[in-house]
Amino acid sequence: MINEKVPAAPSIRRLPSYLHIIRQAQKDGYEFISGTVIAQELHLEPIQVRKDLTITGIIGKPKRGYPVVPLIAAIEHFLGWDSVKNAVIIGAGNLATALTGYQEFQLHGLNFVGAFDSDTSKIGGHIHGVPVFSMETLNTQVKNLGATIAVITVPSSYAQETADKAVSAGIKSIWNFTNVKLNLPDDVVSQREDLTSGYALLCVKMDADKPKRILE
Amino acid sequence: MINEKVPAAPSIRRLPSYLHIIRQAQKDGYEFISGTVIAQELHLEPIQVRKDLTITGIIGKPKRGYPVVPLIAAIEHFLGWDSVKNAVIIGAGNLATALTGYQEFQLHGLNFVGAFDSDTSKIGGHIHGVPVFSMETLNTQVKNLGATIAVITVPSSYAQETADKAVSAGIKSIWNFTNVKLNLPDDVVSQREDLTSGYALLCVKMDADKPKRILE
Known part of the structure; x- marks a missing residue:
């Protein structure tokens, strides 16, 4: 593992x-x-x-x-950026819209094939050309679309149950944008994107005396 | 530096x-x-x-x-998370909307006081309660609002000119969400948030044989 x-x-x-x-x-x-x-x-x-x-x-x-x-x-x-990887994104909010519109990912083989949300007003629509499906269809769509990655952009309180659903649907790789450490089976890999880590580094750099005194 | x-x-x-x-x-x-x-x-x-x-x-x-x-x-x-830092966010798109709505930042003293965009249809509106101003007002607003941090979420092709404007307005700390390495004066600190780095790590983890062979 x-x-x-x-x-x-x-x-x-x-x-x-x-x-x-x-x-x-x-x-x-x-x-x-x-x-x-x-x-x-x-x-x-x-x-x-x-x-x-x-x-x-x-x-x-x-x-x-x-x-x-x-x-x-x-x-x-x-x-592994020389091969295309199909991904679903779960939670079709602002972050999902930003990520699906980020052109650099396409250069690196990341291909968003479907977005999922429980908000019925979003289902049937598109974000940057990516169709938004109902959460209930996750299992069938993951298989139909050939997705191997799930990008999780739901609110943190739904992170674990969303990850569980992705794993049940057959997903083996999770890119986690919530602040929750997920419990996952041993054969599922994950990467958590923690935006507060970058902010922490910026803050320490802002306090210029501190790194010199404590860190060097 | x-x-x-x-x-x-x-x-x-x-x-x-x-x-x-x-x-x-x-x-x-x-x-x-x-x-x-x-x-x-x-x-x-x-x-x-x-x-x-x-x-x-x-x-x-x-x-x-x-x-x-x-x-x-x-x-x-x-x-430095025990003190409030006022920030402006430049580029009032989906990523800005996601970041201003990220409640954890408030816990860490990051206070978004204004958003800026050149799109006139956005100016005068709000994203998660943060007012959207015209780029032309950046200089005066940074001073009026007491902002010390600029979060840059514009398309990468506008990154450097946006950073230059922020620096002209008196900003000394830049959180850069574009893929451009900014040229900044020595007294300005910056942190670049590179979403492709996390994706790179996920991809290497997915190819489970590779880390074992090459990295250990």
Whole structure:
């Protein structure tokens, strides 16, 4: 059971930013990109970037750096972003509308095939082209639509029961936008997106004396 | 300049989850909570939790654990969550509507005092009680409303110019929900919320053989 326990999680979290910069280098016509250039763009140490990129299996060449095209392919393959994954989103509110409209996800193979809500005024409508279905149809729709991921954007008090329904419907991967730690079977993986974590970091940065005194 | 470079960032990111669990222990009537209990709840190693909590300055007692009330106060104080911070949100779309409606932020002192948009059909309205103003009034409103934080939820192509306007208006802290790395003056701190990072982690967890092979 690897849930919540990916050893290289901070490295993996940085890969999308690297990909963004390397893709830009490709657009700008570069054949190679150095770890130092990536590091400068992101205010990281070059050694950190080189270490992170070893998990993709691509080796940089001395003085030239990493070959751009193979490196993009390797990062995308490592992340599984070179294959399309169908997802349902449960809770068709503002956050769901924001997420289904986020074009970058499509670039990374995340394909929203259906949204679900218990609000009858939403059912039958669409959010960014994604049809909104009744919660009662979750089981059949997950199968019909070939969905493997459930993105949960319901109010936190409904998080666990929603996750249970998704698991019953056959979902094995849950992206959880609530503040609830879900109890899930061992064969279901999950990732919780905690917006208060980013806010915590911003707040500590705002109090500039504190990190210097306590953290260094 | 500490932007993007907070050494204990992973520890700080975990503090909100600890706070959540410790608050629940307080509600349940506990006077002490052990690092082991927190670790179990979050599938972390106890030594990691104890190490993270040292940055708050509170010391646990052998066999009893941490005193709940002082620990809550210490985490909140460390994060600056014991004081109210007024924020403007720029880009009054679906993500802004989701964020202003996220009640947990209020618990942490984040007070949205105004939203800004260039869409005249939105100006004069409200999102979750937060008034929507014209972008032209940003300078005067930031001062009138006493805002110190700008949350940027515009499309990525407008990110830099929006940040420039926020900085011109006197904002010193930016929470950036676009996928653009902003160029900011040295006295402005920022935190970028990258939703693709979480998706990257979920994807790696889904491919369960890969982490075991490459990451362990």
